[in-house]
Amino acid sequence: MLSxxxxxxxxxxxxxDGGNGLVLAQRARERGEETLLVTMEINDPLPDASIYLLGGxxxxxxxxxxxxxARTSLASRVRDGATVVAVCAGLQILGSSFSVxxxxxxxxxxxCDVTTTRGASRSVGELRVRVGERLLVGxxxxxxxxxxxxxxxxxxxxxxxxxxxxxxxxxRADTIWAxxxxxxxxxxxxxxxxxxxxxVLGYELETLGSxxxxxxxxxxxxxxx
Amino acid sequence: MVGGRVGLAISPHLLTxxxxxxxxxxxxxxxxxxxxxxxxxxxxxxxxxxNDTGSNMPxxxxxxxxGSRSPRAALxxxxxxxxxxxxxxxxxxxxxxxxxxxxxDRASEVRQMAERWRKVLGDGDERVVVANANDPLVVxxxxxxxxxxxxxxxTPWQADARSCPKCTLALEHDEGTWLCSCGFAKPATITTSxxxxxxxxxxxxxxxxxxxxxxxxxxxxxxxxxxVQVGVKASDALARISEVEAVAGRFTRRRWNARTFRxxxxxxxxxxxxxxxxxxxxxxDLWIAINAHVADGHDPSWLYDVPFEKxxxxxxxxxxxxxxxxxxxxxxxxxxxxVVDDLNELPVEAREVDLxxxxxxxxxxxxxxxxx
Numbered sequence: 001m002l003s004x005x006x007x008x009x010x011x012x013x014x015x016x017d018g019g020n021g022l023v024l025a026q027r028a029r030e031r032g033e034e035t036l037l038v039t040m041e042i043n044d045p046l047p048d049a050s051i052y053l054l055g056g057x058x059x060x061x062x063x064x065x066x067x068x069x070a071r072t073s074l075a076s077r078v079r080d081g082a083t084v085v086a087v088c089a090g091l092q093i094l095g096s097s098f099s100v101x102x103x104x105x106x107x108x109x110x111x112c113d114v115t116t117t118r119g120a121s122r123s124v125g126e127l128r129v130r131v132g133e134r135l136l137v138g139x140x141x142x143x144x145x146x147x148x149x150x151x152x153x154x155x156x157x158x159x160x161x162x163x164x165x166x167x168x169x170x171x172r173a174d175t176i177w178a179x180x181x182x183x184x185x186x187x188x189x190x191x192x193x194x195x196x197x198x199x200v201l202g203y204e205l206e207t208l209g210s211x212x213x214x215x216x217x218x219x220x221x222x223x224x225x
Numbered sequence: 226m227v228g229g230r231v232g233l234a235i236s237p238h239l240l241t242x243x244x245x246x247x248x249x250x251x252x253x254x255x256x257x258x259x260x261x262x263x264x265x266x267x268x269x270x271x272x273x274x275x276n277d278t279g280s281n282m283p284x285x286x287x288x289x290x291x292g293s294r295s296p297r298a299a300l301x302x303x304x305x306x307x308x309x310x311x312x313x314x315x316x317x318x319x320x321x322x323x324x325x326x327x328x329x330d331r332a333s334e335v336r337q338m339a340e341r342w343r344k345v346l347g348d349g350d351e352r353v354v355v356a357n358a359n360d361p362l363v364v365x366x367x368x369x370x371x372x373x374x375x376x377x378x379x380t381p382w383q384a385d386a387r388s389c390p391k392c393t394l395a396l397e398h399d400e401g402t403w404l405c406s407c408g409f410a411k412p413a414t415i416t417t418s419x420x421x422x423x424x425x426x427x428x429x430x431x432x433x434x435x436x437x438x439x440x441x442x443x444x445x446x447x448x449x450x451x452x453v454q455v456g457v458k459a460s461d462a463l464a465r466i467s468e469v470e471a472v473a474g475r476f477t478r479r480r481w482n483a484r485t486f487r488x489x490x491x492x493x494x495x496x497x498x499x500x501x502x503x504x505x506x507x508x509x510d511l512w513i514a515i516n517a518h519v520a521d522g523h524d525p526s527w528l529y530d531v532p533f534e535k536x537x538x539x540x541x542x543x544x545x546x547x548x549x550x551x552x553x554x555x556x557x558x559x560x561x562x563x564v565v566d567d568l569n570e571l572p573v574e575a576r577e578v579d580l581x582x583x584x585x586x587x588x589x590x591x592x593x594x595x596x597x
Contacts, residue, residue, distance in 0.1 A: 006342040010395065014326065014334065019529030042388065042395040058334045107579035125523070139524040175437050183526025185554055211556050211564065215549040 017055025019184030054090025113149025138181025159225035254322025328522030340367035382495035
């Protein structure tokens with residue numbers, strides 16, 4: 001049984017981020033995997049899951065989401081091998097500190113050596129990131145400037161937009177996938193959804209072939225580097 | 226509209242001067258502004274200044290005032306401009322319908338909008354605020370105002386107020402009420418209710434509308450409540466608005482190339498949710514058109530906040546520049562779809578279909594088609 005949990009969408013879910021859980025669950029089911037998609041709301045205990053999803057949110061809810069999740073066993077579960085997929089504010093929460101409501105020092109969950117401060121301006125627009133041989137396309141809307149520690153690898157190199165700092169976007173650790181491409185980034189990038197699923201399931205996935213592939217090709221053409 | 230912009234360039238006080246000595250009602254909120262403003266104008270009766278062209282920023286208000294000498298004005302106001310327009314127009318009444326996520330790439334996030342409203346409405350002015358008691362963000366925005374008439378009207382979209390606008394803890398919803406452990410709660414003193422028919426200030430009225438949907442009943446209840454504040458009899462207002470069938474092309478029957486359809490506007494998750502709840506079970510096909518121009522918001526991520534799962538059993542013809550985004554969303558929702566790359570592929574059916582379009586797609590279809 002593959003269990004996927006959307007974490008506190010009542011706090012982090014401003015931009016259709018719930019779509020990412022839906023996409024992972026559907027793509028796993030179409031490969032014949034029995035899949036359960038669950039939601040943890042603010043007052044719920046942390047569910048047992050193989051994949052945890054974190055979305056974007058406004059300052060106040062982001063701070064509260066960090067506080068709520070810090071009281072759970074999320075960090076130890078991830079150290080024990082659970083996968084986390086985080087976008088936007090969710091990305092910032094995974095690090096050691098982030099900027100919220102004028103304070104640049106709010107403690108994160110500390111899963112990665114990553115710090116976020118407030119940038120000089122807000123980044124709003126299309127994002128195009130080179131991830132190995134592939135492109136990741138999406139939309140970003142944030143004011144964060146994220147620095148990665150020496151041991152943390154970025155997810156990819158920015159070809160259009162800002163991402164972490166204008167050069168790199170997101171980060172990758174063993175079971176952590178983080179990007180500033182918010183909202184249903186996995187819907188726009190079916191290869192990325194499958195890369196995450198494949199890493200969790202432990203085998204190579206067959207290509208699905210769906211309208212999402214056409215959307216991906218269209219967005220890659222539309223967002224020029 | 227050029228006239229309006231030039232006017233503002235001449236004098237920043239032009240709007241103040243034009244609005245002086247007139248009785249104004251302002252309408253703002255994420256959804257239902259245009260319809261509710263039209264209901265206020267029609268319900269008032271006679272000649273009323275109104276910005277029915279959809280220009281809901283100060284230039285549009287200047288143009289509306291400049292075009293009429295009527296002592297009464299019903300004006301739609303963009304959410305972000307509410308503070309500026311309040312300061313210049315000094316309305317007798319302001320109607321606050323709802324606040325939800327909408328075009329987050331160009332507008333501020335919804336909690337920030339509620340915070341901005343709260344600041345401008347708490348200025349001690351004696352104006353009457355007619356506010357939706359079932360929208361926690363609106364209640365937060367209006368609760369510092371001096372005179373509020375709370376309206377208990379259907380507000381199904383609650384996804385943007387799951388956490389308390391005041392303290393961010395979880396809001397609890399129960400049996401038509403809501404509250405937070407910090408004490409922030411649904412207002413207890415309700416002026417207008419739609420819970421068991423329409424009741425305004427203790428009087429029961431019959432609400433019959435030509436416009437469809439529970440959301441339009443909420444709009445009408447709030448419009449009439451606003452009119453009562455300026456001395457209009459509720460029964461007179463209700464008689465006049467019951468005949469409104471279409472507002473700025475919304476809900477109109479149109480024809481294009483031998484196909485007939487009813488044209489509906491939905492620009493954001495809350496608006497879509499309201500319309501999808503109204504799709505009749507026996508309507509096999511539905512057309513949906515999605516663009517992502519500036520006026521629509523460049524980011525169609527919000528499609529994943531729309532409960533398209535409600536359309537299982539229907540077939541959706543995907544139109545507009547972002548039809549592949551829509552089709553992908555529907556695919557993951559388990560809804561049958563067709564991607565329409567050439568409009569001539571649209572089926573010619575005897576039965577009229579519903580076409581739901583977001584802002585610029587709506588305008589395109591309105592321009593492309595004729596009334597029928």
